[in-house]
Amino acid sequence: MTTSSSIGQRVAGEALGTGFLVATVVGSGIMAERLAGGNVAIALLGNTIPTGAILVVLILALGPISGAHFNPAVSLVMGLTRALSWRDAWIYVLAQVVGGCLGTLAAHGMFDLPLFQLAGKLRTGPAQWFAEFVATFGLLMTILSVARFRIEAVPVAVGLYITAAYWFTASTSFANPAVTIARALTDTFAGIAPNHVLPFIVAQLAGALVGMVVIHWLLTGRAAARPEATLAHER
Amino acid sequence: MTTSSSIGQRVAGEALGTGFLVATVVGSGIMAERLAGGNVAIALLGNTIPTGAILVVLILALGPISGAHFNPAVSLVMGLTRALSWRDAWIYVLAQVVGGCLGTLAAHGMFDLPLFQLAGKLRTGPAQWFAEFVATFGLLMTILSVARFRIEAVPVAVGLYITAAYWFTASTSFANPAVTIARALTDTFAGIAPNHVLPFIVAQLAGALVGMVVIHWLLTGRAAARPEATLAHER
Amino acid sequence: MTTSSSIGQRVAGEALGTGFLVATVVGSGIMAERLAGGNVAIALLGNTIPTGAILVVLILALGPISGAHFNPAVSLVMGLTRALSWRDAWIYVLAQVVGGCLGTLAAHGMFDLPLFQLAGKLRTGPAQWFAEFVATFGLLMTILSVARFRIEAVPVAVGLYITAAYWFTASTSFANPAVTIARALTDTFAGIAPNHVLPFIVAQLAGALVGMVVIHWLLTGRAAARPEATLAHER
Amino acid sequence: MTTSSSIGQRVAGEALGTGFLVATVVGSGIMAERLAGGNVAIALLGNTIPTGAILVVLILALGPISGAHFNPAVSLVMGLTRALSWRDAWIYVLAQVVGGCLGTLAAHGMFDLPLFQLAGKLRTGPAQWFAEFVATFGLLMTILSVARFRIEAVPVAVGLYITAAYWFTASTSFANPAVTIARALTDTFAGIAPNHVLPFIVAQLAGALVGMVVIHWLLTGRAAARPEATLAHER
Numbered sequence: 001m002t003t004s005s006s007i008g009q010r011v012a013g014e015a016l017g018t019g020f021l022v023a024t025v026v027g028s029g030i031m032a033e034r035l036a037g038g039n040v041a042i043a044l045l046g047n048t049i050p051t052g053a054i055l056v057v058l059i060l061a062l063g064p065i066s067g068a069h070f071n072p073a074v075s076l077v078m079g080l081t082r083a084l085s086w087r088d089a090w091i092y093v094l095a096q097v098v099g100g101c102l103g104t105l106a107a108h109g110m111f112d113l114p115l116f117q118l119a120g121k122l123r124t125g126p127a128q129w130f131a132e133f134v135a136t137f138g139l140l141m142t143i144l145s146v147a148r149f150r151i152e153a154v155p156v157a158v159g160l161y162i163t164a165a166y167w168f169t170a171s172t173s174f175a176n177p178a179v180t181i182a183r184a185l186t187d188t189f190a191g192i193a194p195n196h197v198l199p200f201i202v203a204q205l206a207g208a209l210v211g212m213v214v215i216h217w218l219l220t221g222r223a224a225a226r227p228e229a230t231l232a233h234e235r
Numbered sequence: 236m237t238t239s240s241s242i243g244q245r246v247a248g249e250a251l252g253t254g255f256l257v258a259t260v261v262g263s264g265i266m267a268e269r270l271a272g273g274n275v276a277i278a279l280l281g282n283t284i285p286t287g288a289i290l291v292v293l294i295l296a297l298g299p300i301s302g303a304h305f306n307p308a309v310s311l312v313m314g315l316t317r318a319l320s321w322r323d324a325w326i327y328v329l330a331q332v333v334g335g336c337l338g339t340l341a342a343h344g345m346f347d348l349p350l351f352q353l354a355g356k357l358r359t360g361p362a363q364w365f366a367e368f369v370a371t372f373g374l375l376m377t378i379l380s381v382a383r384f385r386i387e388a389v390p391v392a393v394g395l396y397i398t399a400a401y402w403f404t405a406s407t408s409f410a411n412p413a414v415t416i417a418r419a420l421t422d423t424f425a426g427i428a429p430n431h432v433l434p435f436i437v438a439q440l441a442g443a444l445v446g447m448v449v450i451h452w453l454l455t456g457r458a459a460a461r462p463e464a465t466l467a468h469e470r
Numbered sequence: 471m472t473t474s475s476s477i478g479q480r481v482a483g484e485a486l487g488t489g490f491l492v493a494t495v496v497g498s499g500i501m502a503e504r505l506a507g508g509n510v511a512i513a514l515l516g517n518t519i520p521t522g523a524i525l526v527v528l529i530l531a532l533g534p535i536s537g538a539h540f541n542p543a544v545s546l547v548m549g550l551t552r553a554l555s556w557r558d559a560w561i562y563v564l565a566q567v568v569g570g571c572l573g574t575l576a577a578h579g580m581f582d583l584p585l586f587q588l589a590g591k592l593r594t595g596p597a598q599w600f601a602e603f604v605a606t607f608g609l610l611m612t613i614l615s616v617a618r619f620r621i622e623a624v625p626v627a628v629g630l631y632i633t634a635a636y637w638f639t640a641s642t643s644f645a646n647p648a649v650t651i652a653r654a655l656t657d658t659f660a661g662i663a664p665n666h667v668l669p670f671i672v673a674q675l676a677g678a679l680v681g682m683v684v685i686h687w688l689l690t691g692r693a694a695a696r697p698e699a700t701l702a703h704e705r
Numbered sequence: 706m707t708t709s710s711s712i713g714q715r716v717a718g719e720a721l722g723t724g725f726l727v728a729t730v731v732g733s734g735i736m737a738e739r740l741a742g743g744n745v746a747i748a749l750l751g752n753t754i755p756t757g758a759i760l761v762v763l764i765l766a767l768g769p770i771s772g773a774h775f776n777p778a779v780s781l782v783m784g785l786t787r788a789l790s791w792r793d794a795w796i797y798v799l800a801q802v803v804g805g806c807l808g809t810l811a812a813h814g815m816f817d818l819p820l821f822q823l824a825g826k827l828r829t830g831p832a833q834w835f836a837e838f839v840a841t842f843g844l845l846m847t848i849l850s851v852a853r854f855r856i857e858a859v860p861v862a863v864g865l866y867i868t869a870a871y872w873f874t875a876s877t878s879f880a881n882p883a884v885t886i887a888r889a890l891t892d893t894f895a896g897i898a899p900n901h902v903l904p905f906i907v908a909q910l911a912g913a914l915v916g917m918v919v920i921h922w923l924l925t926g927r928a929a930a931r932p933e934a935t936l937a938h939e940r
Binding site: 038039040041042044045048049052125126127128130131134138141142145146148149150153156157160161163164165166167168169170171214217218219220221222 | 239240241244247248251255258259261262263266267270271272274277278280281282284285286288289291292295296297298299300341342344345346347387390394
């Protein structure tokens with residue numbers, strides 16, 4: 001019914017979307033911590049609600065252009081399942097990382113903070129890595145299964161999934177390597193110390209892979225609406 | 236339009252879904268209590284919003300596979316209404332209990348707590364039992380009626396119902412025997428002392444049965460979209 | 471596509487729905503005030519979110535049976551616009567008042583409070599009456615206009631409208647004579663002193679009537695999906 | 706399928722909608738600040754949730770009549786893209802400003818405050834102007850892209866976008882010249898000192914224009930459901 005978007009448009013969509021996502025995560029974290037008077041649960045509410053909300057919006061707005069991955073774990077799974085060529089998958093990953101880092105800068109700019117920072121917040125240990133594994137497993141389960149059966153519900157499903165995952169994981173569910181890298185560049189509420197980034201990414205990719213395999217089995221034998229193809233360029 | 240899922244896939248769907256549900260209930264309770272600085276209303280908000288959110292996600296993602304009961308009270312009502320064979324109903328119940336308990340373990344693992352615990356939190360008395368009766372009655376009303384008239388709205392309806400029920404019941408609305416058992420295995424915000432589990436389950440099953448009868452009468456004479464069959468395997 | 475519900479079923483739907491609505495308003499108010507440690511904004515959040523959520527659920531579940539008015543101001547407007555016979559409109563009003571009062575009792579039962587109470591909370595003065603006028607005007611605008619153009623969005627629209635109205639009115643937006651009467655029977659967070667009930671109801675009915683006239687003009691000349699007939703029995 | 710609304714009806718729709726929007730922003734701000742006991746994050750939650758909710762409602766209810774712009778930045782973009790005649794665009798802007806100011810008065814009336822006030826709250830500086838630029842850029846991205854691909858999701862997308870933007874911008878995302886003017890007339894939580902209004906509006910219009918150009922490029926080559934025409938009168 002429509003022609004598809006060019007690779008330039010799709011890359012711009014991924015960068016813009018990941019940028020807005022990170023700007024929301026980082027910006028709302030700054031706002032929430034500034035205003036919450038030391039009550040971290042209130043700060044996390046003020047961080048969770050905007051993040052869940054913007055995810056719904058960005059997937060609605062940019063999904064039809066780029067597929068709205070905004071997440072290297074998702075793009076790599078799409079590469080593995082042949083829904084995306086490997087060349088495009090790697091371009092997507094690059095766009096997500098660059099866009100995400102620009103999103104951190106934008107948040108700093110909007111809150112009148114030094115643009116370039118390095119996070120000091122420690123997020124490490126097997127419990128947090130296990131949490132990232134579970135969170136990314138669940139994210140892939142959500143995306144792959146809902147895309148198979150009710151593609152139009154993916155934006156709301158992903159937004160609500162992350163809303164929940166902020167609270168059921170000790171790590172507040174990064175579940176996204178590009179966002180993790182971008183969050184190393186802010187010494188605010190949402191930050192993560194740079195030397196703690198790599199294990200998070202490893203745990204996320206492991207969760208994504210296991211999620212892909214489990215959901216693949218769970219959906220075996222069920223007719224598909226070609227979800228992966230659809231996810232790559234939603235329309 | 237699709238072939239249906241195998242019993243193995245359906246059982247895995249029930250176990251996975253109930254596990255994620257319980258991990259969210261228990262995990263967000265731990266997170267919320269840790270951060271809320273003693274304000275229990277804020278902690279309950281931080282427990283409610285993730286629970287309602289993950290229910291929408293899980294029913295969207297797993298409903299087409301197993302029907303997304305995640306709740307013995309629902310599966311037994313489906314058995315009574317012949318929407319599910321008794322054999323399958325009991326297998327579902329078992330999967331829900333096992334999956335739920337694994338969900339508690341997963342939450343403990345993510346928050347670096349001892350995996351095996353027993354709850355000390357007292358939840359007892361006729362008022363709380365009455366609350367569980369009302370909460371489960373309302374849950375069955377929601378599921379059976381919305382499934383009859385607008386099957387695609389069931390995920391949102393159930394998520395919002397539990398969001399409300401956390402607050403209008405003194406017991407914070409367990410409304411689910413498998414979740415109740417799983418919550419006996421955590422000595423955190425969401426726990427319930429093991430010796431208080433049985434009366435909760437009795438009240439829940441009574442509420443489910445009365446709800447089934449009342450809604451059955453309320454819907455008599457209205458054309459059905461074969462909701463029970465649909466609920467058993469949503470597609 | 472379906473036969474319609476009997477008058478007995480419709481009356482039961484109105485009573486059950488108004489009962490659950492009031493039980494949620496009163497019950498979540500009790501829960502929220504108990505837990506909020508004196509912070510009334512947090513208590514109001516804990517009262518708002520469940521109320522908005524249960525409205526979506528109840529309109530989804532019971533709308534196809536009774537039209538899901540749960541509100542004498544709505545039923546009387548439906549009588550005025552001939553969408554409902556006057557006989558049925560008055561029966562609806564009676565069912566709503568009785569159901570609402572039973573909802574208050576249920577909330578008291580669930581929280582182990584004396585069943586029969588009279589509210590002491592003062593809610594009076596021209597500013598609050600004006601707020602009730604505005605709130606009910608907006609409620610009718612929402613119902614009549616959304617029912618005309620997107621009937622399937624009415625449950626979400628009403629739930630979100632009340633979510634907003636709890637906060638933009640000084641009165642926390644009762645906007646419903648049956649709920650107002652039922653809330654006179656509880657000396658808790660949601661209560662209203664009995665002698666302050668009548669002016670609230672007058673303001674609500676005035677707002678509903680003016681809303682009906684204004685929206686009627688606003689929609690003149692636009693093709694209708696026979697919203698009032700639809701609202702009377704949604705399917 | 707329907708005849709379209711008259712210019713009088715459309716102007717009334719814009720005024721009524723902008724009025725309710727501002728009454729919600731200002732009213733919930735008053736309520737939230739009064740109750741929050743000095744915790745500004747809680748107050749902002751009590752301001753955010755109602756604002757996002759009422760936007761969904763108003764766009765659902767009035768979109769089919771006037772297009773539900775409620776925002777001069779949107780109407781001017783519609784003028785530039787020829788979706789609206791310039792004459793109508795300017796009439797819309799006037800209706801939005803007048804309606805918005807009446808909304809402020811209504812909020813004051815409902816909370817028993819002096820009707821006519823001037824804000825003392827300082828909101829100025831390049832960081833806040835950049836934030837307004839980003840917020841309005843994102844708003845136009847949301848509206849133009851979602852209207853192109855999933856017109857029925859525009860109400861939810863705009864409501865959730867503003868929910869997020871309240872928190873990711875240092876300015877709490879006015880993103881609307883008419884609302885900015887109306888908020889200069891209240892010396893409460895939502896106020897903005899009159900001499901700080903103009904730079905906010907300049908930043909908003911700049912963000913809207915850049916957003917329009919970027920999204921236009923991003924959507925180039927994709928089949929349209931004539932979004933702009935649709936947005937002008939949604940049905």
